[in-house]
Amino acid sequence: MLVPPIDRRASKLLEIRARESAPTTLLRMAGQDYSAADLIERASRLAHSMREQGVGPGDRVAILCGNRIEMMDLILACSWLNAVAVPINLASRGAQLQHILGNCGARLLAIESALASILDFIDAGAVAIEQVWLIGAEGEDGLVETVGPWPAAALPEGAGRVDPVECASSDTGAIIYTSGTTGPSKGVCCPHAQFYWWGVNSAEILEITQCDVLLTTLPLFHVNALGAFYQALVSGGMIVVLERFSARGFVPSLREHGATVTYVLGAMVPILLSTAAKDDDADHPTTRALAPGVPADSMKAFTERFGIGLIDGYGSTETNFVIGETLAHQKPGAMGRVRPGYHAMVADAQDDPVPTGEPGELLLRSDIAFSTATGYFEMPEATSESRRNLWFHTGDRVYQDAQGYFYFMDRIKDAIRRRGENISSYEVEQVLHGHPAIAVAAVYAVASELAEDEVMTAIVLHEGARVSPEEILDFCQPRMTYFSVPRFVRFCSKLPSTENGKVQKFKLREQGVTQDTWDREKVGYEVRRDVPRKHTA
Incomplete structure (x- = not known):
């Protein structure tokens, strides 16, 4: 429409x-x-x-x-x-x-x-x-x-x-x-047209028509679910909004409502994969789901089990669905290419573009009037800082390949500095999520005795799974740089998260090294520099 x-x-x-x-x-x-x-x-x-x-x-x-x-x-x-x-x-x-x-x-x-x-x-x-x-x-x-x-x-x-x-x-x-993670929450001013373009852009990427039934369990106080309502509104389709996400009720709900499109976020996919598999897991009409931030290995396993193609992409409350591809053009681990009407640049700290394949901050701007937020309410300094040099600064570290696809690495503030090396928490999490016993893992920095960062991970295991910290690090060593291997491992029954399932790492950082945390240096576990690194892309 x-x-x-x-x-x-x-x-x-x-x-x-x-x-x-x-x-x-x-x-x-x-x-x-x-x-x-x-x-x-x-x-x-x-x-x-x-x-x-x-x-x-x-x-x-x-x-x-x-x-x-x-x-x-x-x-x-x-x-x-x-x-x-x-x-x-x-x-x-x-x-x-x-x-x-x-x-x-x-x-x-x-x-x-x-x-x-x-x-x-x-x-x-x-x-x-x-x-x-x-x-x-x-x-x-x-x-x-x-x-x-x-x-x-x-x-x-x-x-x-x-x-x-x-x-x-x-x-x-x-x-x-x-x-807010480093300061008070910022109120993003979203113009009427921004929601309209959320609907148009997302409907095109998800290939939604008037024949589609959309189903979301995400909260309406976030743009994901509000955007889904506009997708149905502008496409002529129908949307089903459930009260909350339920892993046990996920497939039955798709079946009951005849949903053809649904919405899952990063943490929801590992949770669903951790449930006991059933013969009728793929017995539903849903063919595709918007799934930003899902590890590549989990995406493949999810599609094989549930028969739902997962579509990655990039959007934020301040922007729009600005990076994304249809299901047929998905590339493992990639968010997609920039949408028509928008511009994206990977930049260094001086806002200069970096070479293809090099990491930097994702900067965005739009040619489409009022398709993005207009600023932060009653916070002119924060508004000005985020829009330096006529680009919106996302705070996300990414890189772009030769085909124009963008790959998310981590939040810049989530980057870990250890022994003079920069470590991507996202890349370490990708490896951990590849372990068959791990349902969800969060990687974050904690202070070390040397006034720098140490790598810590909080892990939730699949139901009934048993694994030792040593076995987890044995799995990590050939799959990442030696300086990225976590020093601290903590097993949790669940991780603190927002209403839409996003892990709240700032709460884990505040908790720090707890009494139930395993420390590889105290037990003498050795991380070897000569272990061949296994490619994980």
């Missing part, structure tokens, strides 16, 4: 979809089907209630809600008023939540009633909140007891309707906060 700039926003796209295919299902949540016309009606009514609450163009509305229809209602209702939706990660608590609510300046907060107690730890004097709407609350005539110092009411159903407010595709449609 290619539309003029004035129509590149949710309200207009829904109107077009309703005219073209009014009775067809666009969205399924909690077993309930919704057409575009249904969503228009729901958004219009909720927008009426928002307007009565004083919400207007440019006002921020904070939302703490899981994958339920009210979450989509709130996001779409904001579009109706040209207000700004601020979907917040459900895991946010304490200082982080305080910062987000204070930074965005929302006067209205909609929150699931089961989460309301987390507001007890918020300094009311440091935020602009005036009213709290409780999602899933029950009370006579919508009245609910106050939450902290704020008046609270059940999320209204809306007694009237409002027409969409006219706006530009460049206006901010949402502020999505990225998790």
Whole structure:
């Protein structure tokens, strides 16, 4: 669905979809089907209630809600008023939540009633909140007891309707906060057109048509799931949004909903592969999945077992789906080539391009108006720094081959410096994920006695698997440089992760070398420099 700039926003796209295919299902949540016309009606009514609450163009509305229809209602209702939706990660608590609510300046907060107690730890004097709407609350005539110092009411159903407010595709449609690792979370200002282009770009890469059924278990407060909604919206397809990811329910859900396309992130694939194999694992209609950040070895094993082709790529909250290829043009270990309308460069610390095959930071820019974020909300210095020399600096270390394919190495801040050598945590993880006993591994730096980095790995084994640290390092030695072999090995039942399954390495780094960590130097395990290195690409 290619539309003029004035129509590149949710309200207009829904109107077009309703005219073209009014009775067809666009969205399924909690077993309930919704057409575009249904969503228009729901958004219009909720927008009426928002307007009565004083919400207007440019006002921020904070939302703490899981994958339920009210979450989509709130996001779409904001579009109706040209207000700004601020979907917040459900895991946010304490200082982080305080910062987000204070930074965005929302006067209205909609929150699931089961989460309301987390507001007890918020300094009311440091935020602009005036009213709290409780999602899933029950009370006579919508009245609910106050939450902290704020008046609270059940999320209204809306007694009237409002027409969409006219706006530009460049206006901010949402502020999505990225998790801060070295500082406070930054609110990414996403214009209406950015979500439209997320839908268009992703639909082309995933080859989505009106015949496709998309299924996501990822949270709607991230761009992956929101982008999937727009893929269905602009392609004429249908999307099923489940409450959460379940390894046991993954294949049955694909079967039940007739999904042809799904979405998995890096950690989800090893988790699925760790489950007991069944004869009917490939008995479903799903042919392809968007799967960024999945180790190459896991991609092959996953496709062989589940019959689903995995599509890598590169996109971020600040950019778009800017690097990617269709399933037929996938290359093992590669993210793909840059999309039409976008430019990518691998650069050194001075923003100069590096030779083909050499690692450097991925820099991006676009020729397509407002297809990427416009900056960080109320953080002009961070905005300026990330966009030096007219390029967006991703913070990701990559290299590009002679065919134009880009390969992810690691986050620049995840790079480890040991004995004067730079070590890619991603490359070490790739090797560890090739061990048959390992389900998930995270590699990160910890301080050594020599005031430099040591390599540590936290490992989750497949159910029932047994392996010693020595056996793991024996597996590593012929497959990586001697200085990359981890010194510290820690076995965990699970790793700290975000709502969308991304391992939170900063928490592991904070924990450091724990009492249950194995240290190869204490037991005298020898890492030999003369072991032939096995190629792992």
